Amino acid sequence: MVKFDMGAAWDDTMVLLRSHLPLTGTIAAVFLFLPNLAMSWFGPAPIEPAAGASMEQIMAAFQQMGREMLPYQLLIGVIAAVGGVGILRLWLSRTGTSVGDALIFALKMVPTMIAVQLLLIVMLGAAVLLLLLPGIGLGGVGGGLLLVVGLVLFVGLAAYFWGRFAVISPIIADQTVYNPLSAVQGSLAVTKGNGWRIFLFMFLVIIVFVITALIIGGVIGIVAGSGEGAGKMVVGLVEAIVGTIGSLVSLAITGATYRQLSMAGAQETFR
Structure with missing residues (x-):
């Protein structure tokens, strides 16, 4: 069985990021940077609950903000x-x-990508129902314990399948897979035996990136402020840049993971 090599994957991630840099940079600027910048500058303003608001009022504010932002997030998601x-x-x-x-190829694959996301959402919803609903329904001390166990299992399964489904997009891009089920099955086949390794690799990279982004965002927020006007524009610009870099790194990680495991799998097949 092929074992995932984190060091080799990181090296290949850097290779991919440097590959076709002017071309990929142009695509990233148009499809990743500009939509996020437009969202930051012109999208709905976050709704902040009033001081001393009750839990019901806080939840209502978050629900209203979610409804207002959902159409924009969906559009940005498709463009991205x-x-x-x-x-x-x-x-x-x-x-x-x-x-x-x-x-042109990517545009043809939009229905497949949307179908894959819907399929994963259905699977996630089914896991929530199976693992969390029994504890919520039972109630009491027993229900609380069952809910904790369900939460632990849910987090563990979510982490594991994050690694197993990591190469769905590279499979679609490389193999021209139109069937969303085939793309999911292909990812499971390529990442077999390496779910936890891939998750740990991606998780460590994301943690480092998030910490760096928070530090940069905090410094910019202090210097430029977060109010309307120039401060909002500067913060939005920095957030869009950081988000674009994060998206590119994430894409390169999945591409490097796919290249390593698919090439190693092909070599193993012909031994």
Whole structure:
């Protein structure tokens, strides 16, 4: 069985980030940076509960904010999916691929990407119902203990399958998979025996990036302020830049993981 090598994956992540840099940078600017910048500058303002608000009022404020932001987030998600698949297509293509061809390919794959996301949401919802609903329904001390056990199992399964489903997008981009079930099955096959290793690798990278982003965001917030006007524009600009870099790194990690495991699997098949 092929074992996932974190060091080799990180090295290949850096290789991918440098590969086709002017082209991937242009796609990232248009499909990742600009939509997030527009959202920061022109999207709905966050709703802050009033001081001394009750839990019901806080929950109502969050629900209202979620309803207002949902259409924008969905639109940005679709645009980002096109850019992400286009970048992966450039990185993983075995023959020369132009930016136009990569983006046309990505547009054709939008229904597949949406179907995959819906499928994963259904699976996540089913896990919540199976693991958390019994404890909530039972109530009392026994129900509380059952709920804690369910939460632990849910977090563990979510982490494990995060690793197992990590290469769905690279599979779609490399193998031109239109069937969402085939893409999910392909990811499970490629990552077999490496779910926890892949999760740990991605989790460590994300933790480092989040800490760095929080430090940068805190410094910019102190210097520029967070109110309306110039402060909001500067903070939004920095958030969009940091978010774009994070998205590119995440894409490169999944691409490097797929390249390592799929190539090793092919070599093992012909031994």
